[in-house]
Amino acid sequence: MCLAVPAQVKDCEGTEAVVDLHGNRVRVSTLLVPDVREGDWVLIHAGFAIQQLDAQTLEETFAVMEDLRKHAEGGTP
């Protein structure tokens, strides 16, 4: 239930934002992270952005995930 997924903020409006969540545009509440701006990365849980993500370490995570995905699809390392 505590599943949360990273998403990038595309548009902020009051206490809501539209985020890019794996290619889908989703409207979420930014009540818990009021300082986020367009371009920031946030963690989304149950329709709320619950934490701003550190962009640099996040890129590393995505690189790892992408590599693992390629590895899984490619069969051999």
Added chain:
Amino acid sequence: MSQRRIIDSQEYLRRLRDAAEAIGRRVSFMEVCGTHTVNAFRCGLHSLMPSNVRLLSGPGCPVCVTSQGDIDMMIELARRGDVTICTYGDMLRVTGSGGNLEEARGQGAEVRVVYSSLEAVRLAAAEPDRKVVFTGVGFETTTPPTAAAVLEAEARNLKNFSVLVSHKRIMPAMRALLDSGQVRVDGFLCPGHVSAIIGYAAFAPVVRRYDLPCVIAGFEDLQIAAGLARLAEMVRDRRPTLENLYPQAVTRWGNRRAQNLIRRVFRSADATWRGLGAIPGSGLSLRGRFARFDAQQVFGLSAPNSPEPPGCRCGEVITGRVEPSECKLFGTACTPVRPMGPCMVSSEGTCQAWFKYHRPQGSLPAVTGVEVRA
């Protein structure tokens, strides 16, 4: 770069094996998050672990720890003709003494699955003739959205919105589990997204008071493997500390705004957990100012002392005392298609993860000595 990354993941497993071999006894680490439970199984991590290392699932799946009495209250409310229950999808098939929410819906009850607590508030605003009850279930990650919903309902002056609160706090449960002496744990893989809210410093007392290492970990296989490697190394070196391996999302003090929101709307209360019983201060209830949004008060309900399904050992599973296969119902009377206990209902429950991903060849053999798979 791809090659380097893959070597990195092997590197963590190698470090875990090296440390496990040096420890020379059976060690049990516990995660307290359903997402850790299911991801560790899904990526096959259990089958790659040294044979003297076990990763136990603790009371980290909110659906699984919700008491039978709380579930019965939800179903009782759903069966009232004037109530619309709004719930996260996880709760739909959790069976109480008299069926589950999904069955109640099939029999005419108004039960809606929502993705966000605010959807329930909007529904209440749109349908003033219905009494909308949101089922507030979950740990600290899920509590702030419920608090936000209550404040939103207050701001809109809604008279027909309330919350059936069974939110819980993870730290009192971890302490209760350790104090019970019923399970031996050598370290905790701490929940990444609960930590994003409460901050990693919250786990420092576990290290101080119980002398156990704690590692905050993310949810990818690599991150879980890294967490286990560090836990094993700290046990080997007899230097238990608190480490944050999920700095992308977790800071020392967490999300203070979210914490303040929880404090503003809720106060700590005693709560009953499946498997752990009543734990003082482990739950939350709405503050007096918000009493009119408390479904228990609005509808005059109190949690019945409902027995758990006969033969179900979910309570022992979520406290790491037995493995799912030790339950007689597991895989026979209780399956994901027809679950009896909540650990089989929840996609993050230990029994369901075990049923889906656990294979006999990957099972954990009885440990004699320091047998370590290469």
